[in-house]
Amino acid sequence: MSPAATAREAERVERLRAEAAAAGLDAYVATSDESIAYLTGFRPLQLERLFAVVVRADGGGAVVVPRLDEGQIADAPETLARVAYDASSDGIPELLETLAGLSSVGVEEDHIVFARSSALQAHGIRLEPAGELLASLRARKDAAEVEQVRRACAVVEEALRATFAELRPGAVEWEVNASVESRLRERGATDVHPLILFGENAANPHGKPGPRELRPGDVVCADLSACIGGYWGDLTRCATVGPASEWARRAWEVVREAQAAAIAACRPGVPAREVDLAQRRIVEARPELGRCLHGAGHAIGLAVHEPPFLVPRTSTPLAEGMIFTIEPGLYQPESGGIRLEDDVLVAADGPELLSTLPLDLVEIPTT
C-alpha cells in the first residue's frame, strides 16, 4: 500500500473518532467489509469469523481479526492496535478487551449480527445504532474515490459494448453471463455481478441467468457491475434482437425520460426520496407499459449497494461527493424489462455522469 493511501485511512480513522465523540459515543465498532476497508485498506473475507475495527473516542483503537488474517493488516493505520484471536476463540473476548472501561458503543446495525450484539450487551456494553455515522463519512467520496468509480465504470462500459456487439440469437443466457464475468475479471475486477437477462426473464429485475437461448424479438436487459481497485461501477443498458417492438421502444423512451429526470434531481440538499419521486412519477404514469418495481437507485463506492438508498422512505439530503446509481425500469411479465442505469456524482453545481456510454436501445442482428 502506498504511504498516501495509508495516510488517507489514518485520516478517516481520526474523522470517525471525532464524529463518534461528537455523537456522545465512547467508541465505534465497524464490522462490515467495506467499512473495514475504508478505515484500514484491508478488505476481509469474513465468512463466519469476526472482524472489527474499534475506534475509541478517548484515543487508540484496534483491528480485531482471526489469527489467519493477521498478515493482512500490517498496513492499517498505526493508531490501531493489531489484535489477532486464535481458532479457540470466537473473537468476542478479544473485542471486549478493546472496549474495556467503555459503555456506549456505536455499531453498524445493518451489519453486526444478533449473536454478537447480544454478547456485547451481555457484558454491559450499550449498543447504539450508528451505521449512518460511518456511512455518511463513506458516502462523501474524495476526488481519488470519484476517479476510482469512473475507472470501474469505464471497464463496465467496455464490457457492455463488447457483449452487445457479440450477442446473436442462440446465445445461452448463463454462458453469456459467465463470459462477461470472465472478461471483467481479466480486466482486473475483483468482484463482479453480471445480470444479463433475455426476453421474459428480464421482467424480473433479480432474475437468475439460466439455460434460455436468445431469440429474435427478445429484449436483453444487461446490468453489469464490477469492483476495480476496491470501487464499484454499475451500469445497465438494453437491446432488442431485431427491430424493437412497439412495447420495447415506448418503455425505453419512458425509462430514458425517467432517468434524465432523476439525474437532474441529483443536487446537494435534495432529499433522497425526491430523486426517487422524479423517476417514479414518470414510470408509474405508464402502467400499460409495465410496473415500477424498485427505487431510483443507491449509493455506490466500496460497496455496490450502500446508503443512502434512493427510495420513498429515505429523507437523507444528497451531499456533494455522493455517487449514486440512477436506474429506473419498467417490467412487463410477458415482454421483459427495460432498465437504464448510470453512476452519477453529486457535484457542487449539480449532477456529473461518471459513465459515457450512450443510452441507445441497441439492435442486435437476427442472424
Added chain:
Amino acid sequence: MSPAATAREAERVERLRAEAAAAGLDAYVATSDESIAYLTGFRPLQLERLFAVVVRADGGGAVVVPRLDEGQIADAPETLARVAYDASSDGIPELLETLAGLSSVGVEEDHIVFARSSALQAHGIRLEPAGELLASLRARKDAAEVEQVRRACAVVEEALRATFAELRPGAVEWEVNASVESRLRERGATDVHPLILFGENAANPHGKPGPRELRPGDVVCADLSACIGGYWGDLTRCATVGPASEWARRAWEVVREAQAAAIAACRPGVPAREVDLAQRRIVEARPELGRCLHGAGHAIGLAVHEPPFLVPRTSTPLAEGMIFTIEPGLYQPESGGIRLEDDVLVAADGPELLSTLPLDLVEIPTT
C-alpha cells in the same frame, strides 16, 4: 422446479415446524440465503433487503420478500403464504404481521442483524438464538444432497487437474485465479471461490491473489470451491515449481498424515473438536515446519462454510449425513503454505471421501 424437489422443501418446512414446537418456540424465522434456499428452493440475492421464511408452530407461515423478488417464490411450499413488500417499506411491518399473536421466536442469530433484531424486540417479540436448530437439520444431508456435493467436487477436481497441468513459471497469480473461475463457471458453477497462491503468498491462508508471477522453487497452494446446482465442493491441493524443497516435501508429508488422521476421526458421535485435535496434534508437533493457523475444517453444503465447525471450541457430535471439509495446513512466512483439503461424508460406518483426486504434491515443470 420438479415436484420431487418441491415436496422435499415442503417436508423440510414441516420438520422445522415440529422441531421449533418441540423447542418451545412459537415460530422460527429463517433469514440466511442458504436456509431460505433449504426451505423454499429459492436462493435470494439479499443485498440490503429483508428476506425471511416464517414457520409458525401453530401451522402456516410465510415467505417475506421485496416486491421485486415476488416472481421467484412461486415454487415455495404451499403451506407458506407469499408476502411481498413495496419499496416504501423495509419489510419489518410485513414480517411482524406474519408473527401476529406470537411471543417467542427462534432466529438465526449469526445472520439476523442488530437493526432487525432490535425492531422485532421493540414490538414485544422475544428472540431466541436458534440457529443451531435449523443448522442441525441442514447439517444432515439426504442422499440427493450427498450426490450434489459429490458432483461439485468432481467439477472442482477437474479444474485443479487442469490448472496444475497448465501452470508454468511466469503465470500471474490473479490471472490464474480469474481463468480457473471462468473455467468453473463455464462448467455450471453459480458461485466460485478460487484461491490459488504462489510462494510466500501461500503462507497466508486467506491471502489475495495479486500480480505476483510464478517462479521456479515456488510452492503453489490451490484452494478451489464451487457451487454447482446449489451445493458446494471445496478442495485444496499443492504443487511445487521444479522439485520440492526439503521444507515443502516434509510439510506435505506432515499435512497428509494430519489429514488422514482427521478423516479417520469423522465418525458418528465423535465431538467436532476431536476431529480438529486429530490433525492439530500432528501439525502442532512440527513447529519447525510452520504454524497451524486454523481448525480442521467446516461443514459444507448449501453454504461453503456452515456449522458445525471443526475447531477446538465445538463440542457438537458428528452425525450420519454430515459433510465436512478436512483441510489441515502448515504455514511458514518465507516459504509459503501447504494445505490438503477433501470433502468427507460422515457415513454410518465411518468416513467416505466425496472426492477422488490424489493428494500428490504435483511437480510443475520449470520451463
